[in-house]
Amino acid sequence: xxxxxxxxxxxxxxxxxxxxxxxxxxxxxxxxxxxxxxxxxxxxxxxxxxxxxxxxxxxxxxxxxxxxxxxxxxxxxxxxxxxxxxxxxxxxxxxxxxxxxxxxxxxxxxxxxxxxxxxxxxxxxxxxxxxxxxxxxxxxxxxxxxxxxxxxxxxxxxxxxxxxxxxx
Amino acid sequence: xxxxxxxxxxxxxxxxxxxxxxxxxxxxxxxxxxxxxxxxxxxxxxxxxxxxxxxxxxxxxxxxxxxxxxxxxxxxxxxxxxxxxxxxxxxxxxxxxxxxxxxx
Numbered sequence: 001x002x003x004x005x006x007x008x009x010x011x012x013x014x015x016x017x018x019x020x021x022x023x024x025x026x027x028x029x030x031x032x033x034x035x036x037x038x039x040x041x042x043x044x045x046x047x048x049x050x051x052x053x054x055x056x057x058x059x060x061x062x063x064x065x066x067x068x069x070x071x072x073x074x075x076x077x078x079x080x081x082x083x084x085x086x087x088x089x090x091x092x093x094x095x096x097x098x099x100x101x102x103x104x105x106x107x108x109x110x111x112x113x114x115x116x117x118x119x120x121x122x123x124x125x126x127x128x129x130x131x132x133x134x135x136x137x138x139x140x141x142x143x144x145x146x147x148x149x150x151x152x153x154x155x156x157x158x159x160x161x162x163x164x165x166x167x168x
Numbered sequence: 169x170x171x172x173x174x175x176x177x178x179x180x181x182x183x184x185x186x187x188x189x190x191x192x193x194x195x196x197x198x199x200x201x202x203x204x205x206x207x208x209x210x211x212x213x214x215x216x217x218x219x220x221x222x223x224x225x226x227x228x229x230x231x232x233x234x235x236x237x238x239x240x241x242x243x244x245x246x247x248x249x250x251x252x253x254x255x256x257x258x259x260x261x262x263x264x265x266x267x268x269x270x271x272x
Contacts, residue, residue: 057175062178069172069248079212155173158178
């Protein structure tokens, strides 16, 4: 009788716990992601009129009175559920759909922070925007420590010489 | 000191080049942040502690680059680039470089 109890306990610990963790990671992770995307969409529509371009020279109709370097960055981690799914995906190969929205929202967040940085100091536009991705290593040798991906957006923010310089 | 990641400072003329200036810093994440990040690794999302750490480090690297440019007598740094590399377990190097110039 006692041995069956331990067998059940062992079964629960070995398979139940990881499964529970997977479930929690999936539910909480999905909730957080939805909330984040809502916030991103809201702020993006707020800044829709703020010009952000990747040209390496200023468009001809801009005349700048001052400029500075602005940047925005975010470090994100991959959740447990997504790591497991990606691990399974790696066996057969192909597109890992769980990672795509994660990287997308990090990149959009970095862009938004760059724009917020520029707006806070009263700049009117950003050009020569560059995006960079870098991976932070695990903190433990066995590869089980925390790891993250950093997204960095940076560009040159300018103040227009006259408020209506861009209107023509 | 004016900084830009373009080849010139908008609306200004470059009159003199001083050469490449660099600034770097190597940072390790501390254990308290790592524990929080460990929890975040289950549900995913932003690791705010790390974001702040890297942002601070990048600012410091940029400041060092600016100091070097100032010691050369430059008043602007153009074509600034950033690089990040994780050099060992839990430590990362933040690196900023650009060209020191004098603008009028």
